[in-house]
Amino acid sequence: MSFIYRYLSLHYKNLVDALTRITEQPLGNLMTIVVIGIALALPAGLRVMVSNISTMSDSWDAAADFTIYLEMTVDETRANELARNIEQRTDVRRAILIDRAQALVEFQNYSGFGEALETLQVNPLPHALIISPTGGSTSDVSELAMALEGMEETALVQLDTAWVKRLRSILELALRVVDIVTVLLGFGVIIVIGNTIRLEINNRQDEIEVIKLVGGSNGYVRRPFLYSGFWYGFGGGIVAILTIWGVLGLVNSPARALAELYDSSYRLIGLNFMETLMLLGTGGLLGWAGAAIATARHLRDADPE
């Protein structure tokens, strides 16, 4: 019992001592910690961004509107009737008729082909219906599409989800890139901390020598440096968390304004509790690893072979 107690209290003392040593040179060490924090915040922040976009895009696909181009033979009365009928469906929120004359005017105004179109004798555009589904699952929506396609007046149904699919694959790719960035910056953190610990070892060469001469094992010599490394990484984790929340705070209100434009009440998602813990843990672990490498390389004992 008392042995375990002494062992734990020794570790606790090392942990506190290492923290005290870091706070003794606040400026230089703070810079190191900020650098580590940025290196951790970058992949974590990218991940937060990608996950926000992909959560948002989940609702886009079901909410995408259809455009139904009717046969040229369908007249305005029939088109109006169709619109009203379709709007009766439970899976349709709204059906709007785009009158072919109105469509032509808009097309002339916005397409840049205005003058060319004026020379045409006839209006080449059909009537079109814009259908907003009530939403629901993707299969509900494709069922609706089938039904609309089956109408004899329908010339073409266009469901504009291709861009959502494209966005999805871009996000997939982005996640892979974030993975790579994470690994690279993880190495970066290890190197930065390893180098910091190397300098610490150099500065404390005398102390190390004395400790070894009076019987300190390699583990005893190494332990304070491992704890230093841990604190650098952990401190970096805290900086990263603050950075991510800070950035989210800055972009939150423009993001909400954007969401409102799209009739959405979407709120940005930050880091949840687990992710916060993981970021701190990863920081601490990388710090420990960097210190372990540095001590393994630079504490090569003065002991004889």
Next chain:
Amino acid sequence: MIHFENVGKRYASGREALSGVSFNLEKGDMAFITGPSGAGKSTLLKLIALIERPTRGTVLVDNQNTSRIPRRRIPYFRRRIGIIFQDHKLLADRSIFDNVALPLLISSLRHREVSRRVRAALDQVGLLEHEKFSPLSLSTGEQQRVGIARAIASRPALVIADEPTGNLDPDLSLEIMRLFERFNQVGVTLLIATHDIELIDKFNCRRLRLDQGRVVEMPKSNGL
């Protein structure tokens, strides 16, 4: 306690510091190693503390063949020996108390026991009231005494000292040697390297002179 048999030490530089050293030091003995600078005194002590390894021959410490001690066991082996250095090797950024406590903390003694032993050791070298100060606030002689306190705090059966009086004036040197003599009287085995012949003439102890890399046993002085 210490047994050297035909021990040679050649450094990587090619310099042969010891060539065929043989001697025996009984438990409870106190002996001096003398010889001019460069004779190999420090090297001999380093072989005992496993700071260096011999290139040939056998070194036994407390009946243990040091060549059989693997590198990772060296720290535990060293904890049984008190080592005193000419340049004290104190840590300037720790208090005198913490310096003396260092080997005890390394051996993970309980805190109360650490305090007790540190105070006892500081008391023996007459520096008890300085425990909170930095070693830098002390004179060289006092610093050396802190180094001695650190070496004896863990109550080792063997103490080795490398020129412990090298930087001290004759009075202080004598005082330090008297201190060692007192340790010896309570059973500690001591091996002390020094080039100060005049000083050791005042003690009735064995004298081993290093000459040409070999040990020559000198007659005991009568301890004037």
